[in-house]
Amino acid sequence: MTAPSRSRGRGWSRRLVALGVEAVLPVVLVVVWYLTSAGSTNFYFPPLSRILRAFADSWFGSRFTADVLPSLGRAGAGFGLAVVCGVAVGLLLGSSRVARSLFEPLVEFARAVPPPVLVPVAVLAFGLGNSMRISVIVAGSVWPVLLNTVEGVRGLDEVLRDTASAYRITGWRRIWRVILPAASPPIMAGVRTCLALSLILMVISEMVGGGNGIGFFVQQSQRSFALPEMWAGILLLGLVGYLAHLVFSAVERRLLSWHSGSRQSSRGES
Amino acid sequence: MSRPKVLRTGWRVRSHAPLGLLGVLLALAAMEGVSRADILPHRWFPSATQTIRALVTEAGTAELWNAIADTVEGAALGLGIAALIGIPLGILIGLSDPLYRLTRALVEFLRPVPSVALIPLAVLLYGTELRSKLLLVVYAATWPLLVNVVYGVRDTDPVAIDTARAYRLGRLARIRHVTVPSTLPYLMTGVRLSASVSLILAVTAELVIGAPGLGQIIVQAQAANAVPLTYALIVVSGLLGLALNVLTRGVERYALRWHTSQRAGSRP
Numbered sequence: 001m002t003a004p005s006r007s008r009g010r011g012w013s014r015r016l017v018a019l020g021v022e023a024v025l026p027v028v029l030v031v032v033w034y035l036t037s038a039g040s041t042n043f044y045f046p047p048l049s050r051i052l053r054a055f056a057d058s059w060f061g062s063r064f065t066a067d068v069l070p071s072l073g074r075a076g077a078g079f080g081l082a083v084v085c086g087v088a089v090g091l092l093l094g095s096s097r098v099a100r101s102l103f104e105p106l107v108e109f110a111r112a113v114p115p116p117v118l119v120p121v122a123v124l125a126f127g128l129g130n131s132m133r134i135s136v137i138v139a140g141s142v143w144p145v146l147l148n149t150v151e152g153v154r155g156l157d158e159v160l161r162d163t164a165s166a167y168r169i170t171g172w173r174r175i176w177r178v179i180l181p182a183a184s185p186p187i188m189a190g191v192r193t194c195l196a197l198s199l200i201l202m203v204i205s206e207m208v209g210g211g212n213g214i215g216f217f218v219q220q221s222q223r224s225f226a227l228p229e230m231w232a233g234i235l236l237l238g239l240v241g242y243l244a245h246l247v248f249s250a251v252e253r254r255l256l257s258w259h260s261g262s263r264q265s266s267r268g269e270s
Numbered sequence: 271m272s273r274p275k276v277l278r279t280g281w282r283v284r285s286h287a288p289l290g291l292l293g294v295l296l297a298l299a300a301m302e303g304v305s306r307a308d309i310l311p312h313r314w315f316p317s318a319t320q321t322i323r324a325l326v327t328e329a330g331t332a333e334l335w336n337a338i339a340d341t342v343e344g345a346a347l348g349l350g351i352a353a354l355i356g357i358p359l360g361i362l363i364g365l366s367d368p369l370y371r372l373t374r375a376l377v378e379f380l381r382p383v384p385s386v387a388l389i390p391l392a393v394l395l396y397g398t399e400l401r402s403k404l405l406l407v408v409y410a411a412t413w414p415l416l417v418n419v420v421y422g423v424r425d426t427d428p429v430a431i432d433t434a435r436a437y438r439l440g441r442l443a444r445i446r447h448v449t450v451p452s453t454l455p456y457l458m459t460g461v462r463l464s465a466s467v468s469l470i471l472a473v474t475a476e477l478v479i480g481a482p483g484l485g486q487i488i489v490q491a492q493a494a495n496a497v498p499l500t501y502a503l504i505v506v507s508g509l510l511g512l513a514l515n516v517l518t519r520g521v522e523r524y525a526l527r528w529h530t531s532q533r534a535g536s537r538p
Contacts, residue, residue, distance in 0.1 A: 022375035029376070044394055101289035106297055112466075112511030114473040117485065117504050120492035124500060125314050196382065200474075203386040207478050215386075222390030230390050237387035238379075245382035 046228045054228035055235055063217070068236070071213040074130060075202040078137025082194050086142045087187060090149020091175065094183075100150070111147065115140025115197060116204050128209035136205045141197035148190030152183025185259050188252050195248055199241055214240070316498040325502035333487065334503075338510065340483035344400060344472040345514075348407025349465055355408070356415030356464075357457065363416075364423025365449070381417065385410035385471060386478075393479050403475040403483075410471045414463035422456025423449055455529055458522040465518045469511055484510070 034048045059068065093100050093107075118136050126132035156179065164178045180187075206215030218233035220226075298318040304310050305317035316324075328334045363369050385406055396402035426449050434444045476485025484507050491499040 018371065021371045025372050025376050026379060044391075098289065102293040102296075103290075105290040105294050108515075109508050109512060112515055113504060113508035114470040114511055116470065116474040116477050117488055117507045119477060120488050120500055121504060124492060124497060196384070199384045200386050203384055203389075204474060204478060207386075207389065218387070218390050222393060225394075227394075230394075234387045234391065238383040241382040241384050241387075242379055245378075 043225075044227060046231065050228045051231040051235065054226075055232035058217070058229055058232050059236055067212050067214055067217050070130075071202055071206065071215070072240070074133050074205075074213070075137065075198050078134045078201070079141065079195060079198040081134070081138045082142040082198065083145055083191055085138065086145025086190065086194065087149050087180075090146045090187075091153060091179065093146075094150040094153025095179075107143070107146065111143035115201055119205055119208055122205075123209065128211065132209075133202070133205040133213075137198050137201045140201045141194045144190040144193035144197070145187065146190075148186040149183060152186040153179060155186070156182050185256060188256060192248060192252070195244055196241075199237075199244060203237065314497060316501055320498040321501045321505065324496075324498035325505060328499060328502055328506075334506070337482070337484045337487045338506070340481075341469070341472050341476065341485070341510070344403040344407060344475070344481070344483060345465075345468040347400075348404050348472065349411050349468040351404065351408045352411035352415055352464055352468070353461070356412040356460070357419055360416045360419025361423055361445075361449075361453075364420040364453075365445070370420065370424070377413075377417065381413045386474060389475075389478055392475070398479055398481045400481070402479055403472055403481045406475050407468050407471045411464040411468045414467060415457070415460040418456040418460030418463075419453060422453035425456070426452045455526055458525055462518045462522060465514055466511065469514055473507060 030048075037045060037047045038049065040047050093103060115136070118139050119132075122132045122136045122139075126135060160178065160182060164174055169178060202213070203215035203218075206213035207219045214233060214237060218230055218237070221230035221233055301315075301318040301321075305312050305315050305320075363373055388406055388409055392402040392405045396405065430448050430452065431444060434448050439447065472483065473485040475481045476483035477489055478485075480486055480489070484503065488500060488503045488507070491503055
């Protein structure tokens with residue numbers, strides 16, 4: 001629901017006011033948290049000031065390269081592979097009726113498996129390393145992309161399909177210029193779910209078997225009852241999730257600007 | 271809140287069921303062959319027959335059924351609580367423009383927070399109790415419900431509301447006869463998403479925290495190096511997920527049987 005600003009000037013000032021209104025509640029909540037926790041002697045809920053200090057100590061030092069970067073690298077590698085595999089296989093299944101019928105029950109089953117149970121199998125197969133973690137992320141998060149790509153390819157406009165054939169657009173050009181753009185709205189919806197799953201699986205896979213990473217750090221802090229550090233880790237995971245969401249939304253807006261534009265105009269909005 | 275993307279589920283090609291069966295058989299045969307021929311190390315990749323044998327043996331034990339019951343209990347209870355929080359709150363926020371503006375940024379910030387970040391907190395507060403599982407499930411399952419309901423309520427056709435007002439329907443009657451029915455398809459999407467999220471988080475709590483359930487016995491099987499059993503239990507978790515998908519799709523179809531999207535012929 002991000003209506004493009006109608007006229008530049010008015011849009012900006014209105015957007016600022018809207019931002020102000022939206023920021024009220026989060027700011028109030030943080031202030032309330034800060035004030036009510038200030039003198040907290042409750043072991044489980046330390047003062048926010050201590051959590052923030054732990055946050056700075058934990059994450060603005062060597063831990064950034066020791067834990068944060070490996071975590072993000074694994075999540076990024078798993079996410080990227082999942083998207084590429086999902087789109088590739090989805091294109092294949094989407095354009096062949098026989099392949100689709102052949103694999104439907106298998107895919108339906110595979111996507112119904114709760115992804116975290118893949119961790120024990122991956123540990124058996126790959127031991128405790130990066131390959132285990134990345135394979136868990138790929139195997140668990142590929143399904144939304146795959147299924148939505150199939151849907152997108154199948155939902156292709158008949159006229160578009162016939163036009164492409166009439167102009168003899170075939171092979172890679174057909175995939176890049178016709179099929180993928182037309183199927184991109186459902187694909188991007190799948191990618192969004194895939195991204196959320198990648199982060200979840202990154203954390204879970206790091207909580208098993210030690211090593212390094214944000215998930216590992218959070219669990220270590222909990223086991224050694226270092227509560228401010230644990231909270232700092234939770235805060236960081238929240239921030240990572242939120243930033244990933246922001247980046248994704250920006251990319252999606254760019255990629256699908258033509259789509260939401262056409263939808264808005266068909267609804268009679270400008 | 272940006273528009274929640276509706277994930278389509280299932281691609282229906284019922285008439286090709288025999289091909290699908292062939293696909294399953296081929297996959298099982300491939301699993302058997304790869305394992306027997308030691309293409310993948312036999313020790314870590316059991317053959318299909320071994321896995322099925324382990325599955326049959328395990329199905330005769332109370333352990334498996336108790337674990338399934340624990341998992342289902344956690345997921346169902348969590349989903350129920352999430353519905354009690356998410357649906358009324360969603361209607362409230364959706365109906366009030368100021369409330370929507372006020373909460374939008376907060377929801378946008380909290381929703382992408384990976385719920386697994388709360389695992390350590392759940393462990394410290396509740397240990398391996400059911401409540402620890404519920405904390406994770408409820409946190410994760412509330413968002414899809416809340417966001418979809420808010421979007422659905424806000425997407426109610428203004429002409430329909432004005433018409434109802436013209437017929438002098440009161441505020442409550444308008445909500446009951448216009449807002450709720452038009453929100454229902456969104457709500458059902460939310461229910462479907464939340465249900466699978468509930469199962470995922472329940473199993474996660476069992477895997478990582480050690481709360482009793484399917485996840486816990488999978489970890490135990492893996493730790494004991496009972497490889498075929500580990501695979502068999504994963505098959506069970508997949509079947510459980512499959513049953514859940516079928517159930518939620520059935521509920522959706524029943525609840526929306528009056529809706530155009532469900533009428534015969536509108537679905538390919």
